[in-house]
Structures are given as structure tokens and as C-alpha cells.
């Protein structure tokens with residue numbers, strides 16, 4: 001089968017499309033013919049080994065898995081003896097943030113991992129694009145005591161995480177203000193944002209409004225800058241550690257703070273986030289934003305685009 005292969009942590013230029021033998025499914029595994037996968041920010045970490053902490057999970061000195069890829073949507077073509085919940089021919093999708101080797105024509109996946117039947121109301125491309133950013137969005141928002149009518153500001157509504165967060169918050173009837181560039185203002189309004197701030201025209205930290213939560217989904221701002229936007233007991237959440245890991249330290253100190261607080265949630269079991277995502281997909285409440293589609297052979301180009309930090313939502317890789 002064709003696969004995207006590298007044996008060292010590297011830049012996209014050194015990622016090669018090569019041939020690997022077809023994986024044989026183990027007793028608890030399914031063999032999936034991949035119809036669509038994505039290149040996402042997690043893939044960039046798995047490819048480059050940066051930030052260094054990711055190597056604790058993907059291999060300290062070199063990648064444990066030569067084939068890249070963390071998510072997939074496809075059709076089961078074979079299965080192990082112990083697999084009872086899936087049948088050959090089922091459409092499935094799944095994600096694993098430490099690497100799945102899914103940038104390939106076929107992938108063997110343990111059914112103990114986060115893999116579910118693909119909802120019929122979405123395409124393979126949409127299913128593959130439903131997972132990575134949404135998984136993080138779920139965990140960043142999960143511990144907030146959200147009430148209908150609460151107000152939240154999301155910095156970065158066109159990121160994979162920010163865009164999934166916008167749609168999830170609509171599910172909870174939370175009032176969302178979001179930032180993005182001019183071209184996407186109408187798109188985000190159509191996805192349910194109450195107000196969209198064009199960051200090319202206005203600095204969101206200077207608006208004269210207050211929110212229950214500020215979620216910096218692109219990690220480009222700080223608690224200090226966003227503090228005036230928060231109500232007296234408001235909470236700041238960021239997707240990034242911030243300068244000198246300040247968001248993690250502020251989150252640790254937050255129980256001692258009387259007023260405004262910082263949360264820095266860590267994502268864990270994907271089965272839990274995927275269950276939530278799957279329900280929203282089934283209900284038609286979440287449709288992932290898809291930016292560009294690349295042919296599998298052009299996957300290095302897709303990586304370059306994702307690493308540029310300019311993708312809008314998700315980048316899909318398709319196979320003939």
C-alpha cells in the first residue's frame with residue numbers, strides 16, 4: 001500500500017510517499033481502507049517531534065511509527081477474531097493523538113481505541129475532519145459550568161479548535177462573540193456566532209463588553225490582556241501554555257484567586273470526546289469547517305500549509 005513515511009523527526013520536505021506491506025489486523029483490530037484523513041496540528045507535532053514533550057508518547061529519539069497520521073474515515077475490509085461490534089463493510093472513523101499511521105491507503109486500528117461507526121449523514125471527508133480540533137475543543141470547554149445565555153468570547157474562530165468550540169457552544173445555547181479575518185465574518189455568523197469581530201479591523205481586547213468566559217483558541221493573547229473583558233468571576237482559558245508557561249501556573253494558582261480565574265484543561269480519553277462529537281454530528285449540530293483538500297501524493301504540501309498557521313478549520317487528504 002502507499003503510505004506517508006519518515007524514519008526520523010523531520011520537516012514535511014523529508015516526508016515521502018513510499019510502499020509498505022498491508023497491515024494484518026490483530027485479534028482486536030479492524031483493517032480500514034482509508035477514504036479520507038486530515039493533516040492537523042497534532043500531525044505536525046508527530047511529524048516534527050516538536051514540542052519536545054510529544055516525544056514522550058511518540059518515541060524519544062525517533063518516531064516509533066514511521067507512517068504519520070492521527071485520524072481517518074474509511075471502510076472496514078478485514079477484522080480480527082475478537083471484533084464483534086463491527087462488520088466488514090462498515091464505514092468507520094477514529095482518532096488517536098499519539099499517532100495511528102493513518103496517512104496510508106490502509107490502517108489497522110485497535111477497537112479499544114476511539115473508533116466509531118461513521119454517521120450516515122456526513123461524508124468520509126467530513127467525518128475525518130470532525131475529530132482532532134473538536135477533541136481539544138471538547139476538553140477546553142468540558143469543565144465550564146455553562147448556562148444558556150452565558151457569554152463567551154472565542155479568539156480565533158477559524159482554527160480547528162475555535163471553530164468546533166463555536167458550534168459546540170451553540171449546542172449549549174451560549175452567546176458567542178468570535179474573532180476572525182474579514183473573509184470569514186459571514187461564515188462564522190452563519191455558524192451561530194452572535195457577534196464576529198474582524199481582527200484585521202478591531203482589537204478584541206479593547207471592546208467595551210464583558211463575558212463569563214474568554215477562550216483564546218489560538219493562544220495568541222494572555223490573561224492580562226483579556227482580564228478587562230471578563231466579568232468579576234469570569235474565566236480565561238487558553239489552548240497554549242503562554243509565555244513562560246504562565247497559563248499553566250496561573251491555572252494552578254487560580255483556586256487561591258478570589259475573582260477572575262484561569263483554567264488550563266488537559267485533554268485525556270478520546271473515547272469520551274468522540275462520543276460527544278458523534279452525537280452532535282448525528283444530530284446535524286456539528287459540521288466541520290473544511291478549508292483545502294489535497295491528494296494523498298501532495299501531503300507534504302498540506303503539512304506546509306498547516307504549519308503556516310493559516311488553515312481555516314481542517315485540511316482533508318483524499319485518496320483516489
Ligand SMILES: NC(=O)c1ccc[n+]([C@@H]2O[C@H](COP(=O)([O-])OP(=O)(O)OC[C@H]3O[C@@H](n4cnc5c(N)ncnc54)[C@H](OP(=O)(O)O)[C@@H]3O)[C@@H](O)[C@H]2O)c1
Nearest residue numbers: 041156158159160161162181217218220239309310311312
Ligand atoms: N493544549 C493542547 O492540548 C493543544 C492541542 C492542540 C493544539 N493546541 C494549540 O492550539 C492552537 C490552535 O490549534 P488549531 O488546530 O485550532 O489551529 P489552526 O487550525 O492551525 O488555527 C489557525 C487559524 O487560527 C487563525 N488565527 C491565527 N491567529 C489569529 C489571531 N491572532 N486572531 C484570530 N485568528 C487567528 C488563523 O486565521 P488567520 O489566517 O486569519 O490568521 C487560522 O484560521 C495552536 O496554537 C495549537 O498549537 C493546543
